[in-house]
Amino acid sequence: MEERNISQAVIRRLPRYYRYLGDLLENEVERISSNDLSKRMNVTASQIRQDLNNFGGFGQQGYGYNVKYLHTEIGKILGLDNTHNFVIIGAGNLGQALAKYVSFEKRGFIIKGLFDVNPRLEGMSIRGIPIRKMDELKNFIKDNNIEIAVLTIPKEKAVEVADMLVDTKIKGIWNFAHTDLKLPKHIIVENVHLSDSLMSLSYRIGHQGRKMPQD
Amino acid sequence: MEERNISQAVIRRLPRYYRYLGDLLENEVERISSNDLSKRMNVTASQIRQDLNNFGGFGQQGYGYNVKYLHTEIGKILGLDNTHNFVIIGAGNLGQALAKYVSFEKRGFIIKGLFDVNPRLEGMSIRGIPIRKMDELKNFIKDNNIEIAVLTIPKEKAVEVADMLVDTKIKGIWNFAHTDLKLPKHIIVENVHLSDSLMSLSYRIGHQGRKMPQD
Numbered sequence: 495m496e497e498r499n500i501s502q503a504v505i506r507r508l509p510r511y512y513r514y515l516g517d518l519l520e521n522e523v524e525r526i527s528s529n530d531l532s533k534r535m536n537v538t539a540s541q542i543r544q545d546l547n548n549f550g551g552f553g554q555q556g557y558g559y560n561v562k563y564l565h566t567e568i569g570k571i572l573g574l575d576n577t578h579n580f581v582i583i584g585a586g587n588l589g590q591a592l593a594k595y596v597s598f599e600k601r602g603f604i605i606k607g608l609f610d611v612n613p614r615l616e617g618m619s620i621r622g623i624p625i626r627k628m629d630e631l632k633n634f635i636k637d638n639n640i641e642i643a644v645l646t647i648p649k650e651k652a653v654e655v656a657d658m659l660v661d662t663k664i665k666g667i668w669n670f671a672h673t674d675l676k677l678p679k680h681i682i683v684e685n686v687h688l689s690d691s692l693m694s695l696s697y698r699i700g701h702q703g704r705k706m707p708q709d
Numbered sequence: 710m711e712e713r714n715i716s717q718a719v720i721r722r723l724p725r726y727y728r729y730l731g732d733l734l735e736n737e738v739e740r741i742s743s744n745d746l747s748k749r750m751n752v753t754a755s756q757i758r759q760d761l762n763n764f765g766g767f768g769q770q771g772y773g774y775n776v777k778y779l780h781t782e783i784g785k786i787l788g789l790d791n792t793h794n795f796v797i798i799g800a801g802n803l804g805q806a807l808a809k810y811v812s813f814e815k816r817g818f819i820i821k822g823l824f825d826v827n828p829r830l831e832g833m834s835i836r837g838i839p840i841r842k843m844d845e846l847k848n849f850i851k852d853n854n855i856e857i858a859v860l861t862i863p864k865e866k867a868v869e870v871a872d873m874l875v876d877t878k879i880k881g882i883w884n885f886a887h888t889d890l891k892l893p894k895h896i897i898v899e900n901v902h903l904s905d906s907l908m909s910l911s912y913r914i915g916h917q918g919r920k921m922p923q924d
Contacts, residue, residue, distance in 0.1 A: 505912055509905035513887065536889075572908045573915035587806035594802045597887070597904060603911075641914065666914045668907060672728065672812070674751075682917065684910035686903065689812060690724035692883060693787045695899035696818075697720055699856065699881045700788035702897065 504545050508572060510535065511545070515565035527558035577602040579640045580668075583655055584647035585610040585618075585625045588670060592644060593620045606638045611651065628655075635662045642666045649673035719760050723787060725750065726760070730780035742773035792817040794855045795883075798870055799862035800825040800833075800840045803885060807859060808835045821853045826866065843870075850877045857881045864888035 514535055518526060532539035546552050549571055552564050569575060582589045585608045592598075593605055608625045610616075615625045626634065634640070643664050645652050652671030659667065659681065666682040669675055675683050729750055733741060747754035761767050764786055767779050784790060797804045800823045807813075808820055823840045825831075830840045841849065849855070858879050860867050867886030874882065874896065881897040884890055890898050 500916070505909055506905075508912060509902070509908035510889075512908065513902075513905065517888075536891075571912065573911040574908070576915075578911060578914075587809045591802035591806035592903075595903075598907060601904065601908070603907060642910065665917070666910050668910055673732075674725075680917065682910060682913045684906055684913070686901070686906055687724070687728075688807075688810075688901065689816065690721075690728065691899055691901055692813060692818060693724035693727065693789070693816070694720055695857065695881050695883055695897060696788040696793060697723060697786065698897045698899070699793075700791075701715070702880070702895065 500548055504548055507537075507545055508568060511542075512565065512568045512572060512574075515561055515568065518561045519565055523561050525558045525560050531559070574602050577604050578642055579604050579606045579638055580642035580644055581605070581607040581609060581631070581634065581638075581640050582644045582646060583609045583628075583631070584645060584651075584670075585612075585615050585620065586646060589644070589646035590620050592646065593623065603642070606640060607634050609634075611647075631658070632662055635659075635664060640664065642668060644668045644670070646670045715763055719763055722752075722760055723783060726757075727780065727783045727787060727789075730776055730783065733776045734780055738776050740773045740775050746774070789817050792819050793857055794819050794821045794853055795857035795859055796820070796822040796824060796846070796849065796853075796855050797859040797861060798824045798843075798846070799860060799866075799885075800827075800830050800835065801861060804859070804861035805835050807861065808838065818857070821855060822849050824849075826862075846873070847877055850874075850879060855879065857883060859883045859885070861885045 514531065528539040528542045532542055535542070546564075549567070552559060552567060580603055582593055582605065585593070589608065589610070593608055598605070605621075605623060608620055608623050609628055609631050610625050611628050616627060618625045635643075641664065643659055643666075645655060645667060647655060649672045652669065652673055652675065656667060656675045656677055660678060664681060666684065667675065667677070669683055669685045670688065672687065672689055674685065677683060729746065743754040743757045747757055750757070764782070767774055767782060795818055797808055797820065800808070804823065804825070808823055813820070820836075820838060823835055823838050824843055824846050825840050826843050831842060833840045850858075856879065858874055858881075860870060860882060862870060864887045867884065867888055867890065871882060871890045871892055875893060879896060881899065882890065882892070884898055884900045885903065887902065887904055889900065892898060
């Protein structure tokens with residue numbers, strides 16, 4: 495399938511389509527019009543058609559979308575038809591919580607290793623996965639075909655660890671550290687800045703009632 | 710200070726300014742030009758000026774920004790000069806991890822209570838905060854002046870709990886559940902959809918090398 499240059503905004507929306515279609519599947523809905531999908535998702539029907547046209551369409555005029563087919567196809571576009579091995583670096587509270595999050599596995603994201611600098615954690619296991627020392631990381635990535643590193647470490651450590659990852663075959667970093675990482679372009683960084691998110695919420699609570707146009 | 714109608718994109722960027730200014734403060738930088746800030750943050754200087762002009766400026770031509778002043782002022786805009794009491798609903802792995810996250814407290818977000826439907830968790834405490842039963846929630850919110858509810862529960866429960874929260878004085882929901890909540894406008898919902906974020910990363914890894922224009 496030919497794909498055009500896809501904007502960041504479309505990429506942000508794709509997982510949301512996937513999620514809504516998954517919910518429809520769970521509710522045994524077989525097909526849905528872009529109008530109905532539009533109402534559920536609170537985006538315009540023309541936005542939906544335009545987004546999906548980036549990937550070649552999928553709908554038939556007057557018939558709507560086949561839910562299962564569209565779910566599968568968007569899953570493929572998102573790379574969910576393959577498995578992706580990942581490691582978590584930083585086995586503190588958040589790292590351990592993510593390690594225990596089984597939904598990731600259902601989507602093909604397989605946790606292979608947990609790493610921490612803290613010697614007190616050595617010998618501990620989470621869901622049967624031992625917490626390893628940082629000096630084992632590089633070889634572990636090579637030997638286990640690791641694609642993604644999840645960083646759940648303080649910002650001071652994150653920069654250092656990210657620099658170390660540049661020398662590996664890591665393709666992406668899921669960064670929970672409270673800093674932006676500056677890395678070569680071949681390593682994709684996806685940030686989850688929890689404090690930023692909480693501060694946005696705080697802003698919006700404080701400025702409630704103010705009109706906030708969507709960009 | 711007169712504030713104009715602020716776009717979502719600016720609101721997203723404000724916490725990032727706050728974070729970078731905080732880093733500069735830690736490094737004892739006293740003032741910075743919009744050009745220098747621009748290079749660090751990887752946004753254009755004119756974007757920075759434009760963003761900050763929404764709130765009345767803060768810079769002097771040829772002088773740059775006073776880091777401490779700007780940090781404080783953006784903090785005020787974000788509502789960080791006040792404390793915000795919150796509860797976490799769902800004391801599973803993620804809920805417990807967030808309860809232990811002390812950085813939130815430093816910014817004025819004070820955890821007051823933890824709630825869970827699971828009777829096995831009753832009597833447990835996280836950082837001295839007992840895990841309470843859901844039927845205590847409404848009174849607890851009223852008695853403790855709770856502004857924010859953090860939802861770290863499965864999506865099926867999230868809709869039900871959110872509906873219950875509509876009858877309280879909750880101002881905002883920080884939603885980690887894997888679903889979008891449809892609530893009256895006076896309740897602000899800020900979503901952290903971890904699976905969506907991981908799928909975006911997966912997409913970008915799979916389509917590496919493709920040009921991705923910013924929107």
